[in-house]
Amino acid sequence: MSDPLLLRLKTLIVATLKLDDVRPEDIPDDEPLIGSPRFGLDSIDALELVLALEKEFGIKIGNSEESRNALASVQTIAAYIRSRPGSKA
């Protein structure tokens, strides 16, 4: 059964980063997002995604190491959000 949080995250990623030629369901759960040749996301994209995640889920991502770990894949983002107390997951 698919995890609704994963689909919500993929939809957010596509909308935030304006990945016009990517459908949310095309993003694999465990594929690296940043630096991947398929998605071509760079550090500005990562920052934009962090801001969108903070707004959407009411969390705070404190530093770049935390963000690198959290943004490794859709799965790690979901795990990160679930681990944050008070997040709107």
Added chain:
Amino acid sequence: MTAPPAKPRNPGPGWGYGFLLWADRWWPRWLFQLVMSAGTWIALGRMPRQRRASREYLSVVLDRNPRVIEVYRHFSAFMDFLMVKLRTGSGAPIHCDLEPTHADEFNALVGSGKPALFGTFHFGSSDLLGYLLSDRDQRVSILRLQVENSEDTRLLGERFGDKVSYLWVNDPREMLFALKGAIEAGRSVALKCDRVDHSARTEAFNFLNARRLFPFTIYHLAILFQRPVVYCIAIPTSDPGRIQVYSSSVFHPDSNQPREQILEAAREHFQSVLTLLESLVRNHPYLWFNYIPLNPVAKAD
């Protein structure tokens, strides 16, 4: 876990800055100038990479091969500015004369106390501008590479420390988060926008006879955090206590416009800034304080 990158060092001994300040205060002017001149020649001889970069830059801006004395003047201008920074950090008064073009816009922004993104370049007296904003009700974070023996930065930080703080970024991966933290804390940010090595995004602009790559990150930050962008460039005057400041128009990212349209307006804004910079560089070629290869020429589309 990766080790943090080693801090770079400025050339010369650790006691060099203290010695310069002491000699500047106590020695007769002719002796101080003689020693400064000898030190500059020694630097020229012992810094082949910087010398090569200076020759390359001067050959572009002068449109001919530079003479050795011109490379010396390029190095010497940097030494002169280093002394201005050391004196300012030690408490010497410094006054900004703002050029009238865009002055009203600039004064309105700075006087409002609202946070903004201030861009500048390694040119002339521009390195002092971040500190001088603190006199204008701005709480400023200055993006800096931490260098081990940098007495000028330490002294300036002490003098202006109530309103100015540093964002030490030696690891490029930390840069955007450091900027995010400062901007979200409601501070203005001052950063230099001419060296491409640490930049998250670069774009090509007309500068010194070619389409050259320049950092463009400041405009992406402006869009993400809805902050205005303004550039300032300063040059020294014959009065060591005064600098002449050229400000750009203020760029306001319009959140009602599509992203690509805002970016296009940002490109136009930055090109106008670089056109101003180029005219100043051509009039004052020795004040370009980048002793690294000139911004790379962009590959043709």
